[in-house]
Amino acid sequence: MRTRDRIIDAAEQAIREFGIAGATTKRIAHLAGCSEALLYKHFAGKEALFLAVLLERLPALAPALARLRLSAGQGDLAAHLTEFALMALEFYRKAAGIASGVLADPSLMAGFRGMLAEREAGPHLPIRALAEILRAEQRGGRLDEVMDADAAAAMLMGACFHRANLSYFVELPDEDGLWAAAIVRTLVRK
Known part of the structure; x- marks a missing residue:
């Protein structure tokens, strides 16, 4: 395994075990079996390393979006969106x-925002x-043409974000599939 990959894996492990604040470069380097200097040879700073994680x-959402894009106009739209x-x-x-760790650290957030803008x-x-x-589905007649596609996309993604965050605070029924299907049914009514 390449050194860069070992460092990213170690950063992911450190974040999982110790949170962002506890995922120090020293701890990440130790988990990766390298020096902090080598870590900085591969990443400009913690922001770059966390972005890589x-x-x-x-x-990734990109492959899921690509599959959804390829299925446009074909098959069961509700199933694809679910x-x-x-x-x-x-x-x-x-x-x-x-x-959450990035949001809690103003300097880390500023660096992260800059990197996102750069990329x-x-x-x-x-x-x-x-x-x-x-x-595209509206143009194909598979979704109501009056629906605001931007609002619908924001609502679907926002609902997913909200449920994911709720799961950290309360025990949710293990019904993600049913929940997702219900959200999609609400959005795709014609």
Whole structure:
């Protein structure tokens, strides 16, 4: 395994075990079996390392969006959107540890925002992509043409984000599939 990959794996492990505040570069380097200097040879700072964990280790929304885009106009739209919602829910659950830690640290958040802007990345992009897919389905007559695709995409992603966060505070019934199907049914009514 490449050193960079070992460092990212160690950072993910440190975040899971100790939270963002406890995921120090010293601890990450120790878990990766390298020096802090080597860690900084691969990453400019903690922000870059945490962004790499988010982009490279968590279940990505891009493949789920690509599958949804490819299925536009074909098959069971509600089933495709439900599958996407379940992937978004999994992403938000796994990203919560990093996201909450980044939000709690103003300097880390500032660095993270700068990196997202530099890369033209951010949490708004999956919502934008989902809205485009919903518009394509509207043009194909599979969704109500009056529906606001931007609002529907934001509501679907927001519902997934909310459920993921709730699961940290209360015990939710193990019914993610039923929940996602109900949310989608509400959005795709014609």
